[in-house]
Amino acid sequence: MNFGKQLKEGLLTQNPVLVQLLGMCSTLAITTSISNGLGMGVSVMIILTCSNIVISLLRKIIPDQIRIAAYIVVIAGFVTMVDLLLQAYFQDIAESLGVFIPLIVVNCIILARAESFASKNKVLPAAVDGICQGIGYTLVLLVMSAIREFLGSGSLAGYQIFPSEYGALMMALPVGGFLTLGCLIALMQWAQDKAANKEGK
Amino acid sequence: MSKEKTAAVQPKAKVELDPRFTAKLTLTLLGICAVVALLLGVVNSVTEPIIEEIQAEKTAAAMSQVLPADEYQKVETTYPNVTAMNKAVSGGEQIGYVVEVATNGFGGAMSMVVGVDMDGAVTGVSVTDNSETANIGTKVVNDQTVLDRFIGMSHADGEITVNSGTNRFDGVSGATVSSKGVTAGVNTALAAVAEQKGGEA
Amino acid sequence: MDYKELNLIGSSSPHIRTKDGTAHIMAEVLIALVPALAFSVYNFGWYVLTVTAVSVVGCCFFEWLYRALMKKNNTIGDCSAAVTGMLIAFVCPPNIPLWIILIGDFFAIVIVKQLFGGIGKNFLNPALAARAFMLSWASAMSTWVVPGSKLPVFGTVDVVTSATPMAYLHENNLQGLMEVYDLQDMLIGFIGGSLGEVSALLLILGGVWMIIRKIITWYIPVSYIGTVAVLTFLFPRGNDPMTWMLYNILGGGLILGAFFMATDYVTSPVSHKGQVIFGIGCGLITVFIRYFGSYSEGVCYAILVMNLTVWMIDKNIKPSRFGVAKAPKAPKEPKEKKEAAEK
Numbered sequence: 109m110n111f112g113k114q115l116k117e118g119l120l121t122q123n124p125v126l127v128q129l130l131g132m133c134s135t136l137a138i139t140t141s142i143s144n145g146l147g148m149g150v151s152v153m154i155i156l157t158c159s160n161i162v163i164s165l166l167r168k169i170i171p172d173q174i175r176i177a178a179y180i181v182v183i184a185g186f187v188t189m190v191d192l193l194l195q196a197y198f199q200d201i202a203e204s205l206g207v208f209i210p211l212i213v214v215n216c217i218i219l220a221r222a223e224s225f226a227s228k229n230k231v232l233p234a235a236v237d238g239i240c241q242g243i244g245y246t247l248v249l250l251v252m253s254a255i256r257e258f259l260g261s262g263s264l265a266g267y268q269i270f271p272s273e274y275g276a277l278m279m280a281l282p283v284g285g286f287l288t289l290g291c292l293i294a295l296m297q298w299a300q301d302k303a304a305n306k307e308g309k
Numbered sequence: 310m311s312k313e314k315t316a317a318v319q320p321k322a323k324v325e326l327d328p329r330f331t332a333k334l335t336l337t338l339l340g341i342c343a344v345v346a347l348l349l350g351v352v353n354s355v356t357e358p359i360i361e362e363i364q365a366e367k368t369a370a371a372m373s374q375v376l377p378a379d380e381y382q383k384v385e386t387t388y389p390n391v392t393a394m395n396k397a398v399s400g401g402e403q404i405g406y407v408v409e410v411a412t413n414g415f416g417g418a419m420s421m422v423v424g425v426d427m428d429g430a431v432t433g434v435s436v437t438d439n440s441e442t443a444n445i446g447t448k449v450v451n452d453q454t455v456l457d458r459f460i461g462m463s464h465a466d467g468e469i470t471v472n473s474g475t476n477r478f479d480g481v482s483g484a485t486v487s488s489k490g491v492t493a494g495v496n497t498a499l500a501a502v503a504e505q506k507g508g509e510a
Numbered sequence: 511m512d513y514k515e516l517n518l519i520g521s522s523s524p525h526i527r528t529k530d531g532t533a534h535i536m537a538e539v540l541i542a543l544v545p546a547l548a549f550s551v552y553n554f555g556w557y558v559l560t561v562t563a564v565s566v567v568g569c570c571f572f573e574w575l576y577r578a579l580m581k582k583n584n585t586i587g588d589c590s591a592a593v594t595g596m597l598i599a600f601v602c603p604p605n606i607p608l609w610i611i612l613i614g615d616f617f618a619i620v621i622v623k624q625l626f627g628g629i630g631k632n633f634l635n636p637a638l639a640a641r642a643f644m645l646s647w648a649s650a651m652s653t654w655v656v657p658g659s660k661l662p663v664f665g666t667v668d669v670v671t672s673a674t675p676m677a678y679l680h681e682n683n684l685q686g687l688m689e690v691y692d693l694q695d696m697l698i699g700f701i702g703g704s705l706g707e708v709s710a711l712l713l714i715l716g717g718v719w720m721i722i723r724k725i726i727t728w729y730i731p732v733s734y735i736g737t738v739a740v741l742t743f744l745f746p747r748g749n750d751p752m753t754w755m756l757y758n759i760l761g762g763g764l765i766l767g768a769f770f771m772a773t774d775y776v777t778s779p780v781s782h783k784g785q786v787i788f789g790i791g792c793g794l795i796t797v798f799i800r801y802f803g804s805y806s807e808g809v810c811y812a813i814l815v816m817n818l819t820v821w822m823i824d825k826n827i828k829p830s831r832f833g834v835a836k837a838p839k840a841p842k843e844p845k846e847k848k849e850a851a852e853k
Contacts, residue, residue: 171333178338
């Protein structure tokens, strides 16, 4: 069991957003405030972990020919459950995330992990993979939404730090999402290059 | 993808000819779907009453906010974009209408509740559901001081327009589309009430 | 194409090699901008000079800071940051708060220019990209003081504002505009607008100076302004075509954009044919935004959008190179024959 390695992959070397470039759509769209980022990240993490577990359990039962269809059914089931539960018990988050919760079904992270990891590994590693990739995703969302919320409206997690009229509106608009994501990906590449160079020496 | 998988996919033509294999595929998928559907049914049966209750509470709260009354009586209406209309009755006498309207903002559909008194003037506006951009569109739809600017406006001076004209609603700068969406909703509600009163008289 | 034409330094973007060369070009550009700046000071007051100075210093500082932090050779000596700083000031309203200018400087130099590798590597015009970002503060970026405001050195909060000529044109209110500013005002620059864009005459003078000094070629400015002229003349929206056209050319940032922004070596095509296409594209988008957009002015976005197409234009229109002139010409012949045959 190498939990540490999987965690490192999820957070850094195989980060779903910054390295695998999966789930861009929701990443760009919902990272306008920290509460949104956290809600989305945790939702994806739960769905990812559950679907990884189930798909890993079923990996010997599901025939190859219909695996994608089977994965989608499983994922869609969990997404709908999370959607309903959020609406029932976390009304505020459900409202601010809106359509992006149902859209988790087509979030590439989940299908990609099902296809490339859960369907080839035992239940425990698959569950750990779901959690680690989910943490990686959530972390990027948090960083992005913190940057965008702070620069865009001068607040952090709802606490006003400087008056919002000084905030850069562009950072709250889609432009800001692309800018922030671009900078973060560049930073990641730069850091990985640096780490690789060090190892080379 | 692994070599085994591509090997398994290749003899596709033969697979299709084997009815037992086809049956197995169908049954597996059917089984997965059935289990997922069953689980969804269970979750739905738990969450549905809660969600409905929340929605009803929200609508009730919104109705009593825009036009407080003892009782609300449902009225049939076919006016376009009006989802529901209620007579607001206080002390046995009708004091106005509460109209639920669907309108469009920057982030898609919005639903709002508009209170209109017997003189055809707005008594209050509340946005119950929206997908507006955080920190921009939400400056209109979630800010009651902005929505309260509608109070007292009527169609006596013609349609309400955003930032122009004589019957003017001062929108939020940077959130013109959201401001226009809300204004359109209020216009719809006022027109619907006018038609309703015309029909009853 | 004649090899002699390659004398024009402005014809090929990646070939700026020596520091001296770039510094010389940039110094010429700065000289060309000075008359318009001087007029702006006369028109709007001393605060204009403060804004420009802060912007130039800000850009140079961010350039120096980034290069120093990244341990790269320092490039402020080439003056390109100074030009960017000056242009950022030119595209802002005269009474812009200084902190917004500094954020714009940071965005232009660090995000748009240095993160992509510094001079010669940016794919957008830094000054215009900065302006697009600075629109975050929409109210500050759309408060236009009246001409002759005489803003003091450190600025003032109570200013008299007015609608720019572009606002009148956007509402198709040529009559109203003509009552406020006649054509002479428009040409000389006694109008409201961005800090450096008001004096069409002095900007044209600066542009002609740059063409004479072979800093830029005439292809982009002429094709850009020409396209706008033709389109506005043909579709005057019910006004007198000639007057409408002249107001459209002299108002807004068209002259500034056409001579000083669209001609940026790095973000414009290398071949003359490509430059003409680039200019026409800018003109089309400018007029489309002015006519159909919700913004009254479209020069900034037109140039930015066309910046994004430069790679495509360059890829499809290869300039003929010295010494290999025959190779690219060969495939052209059958085409010409075909055309001849069709005739």
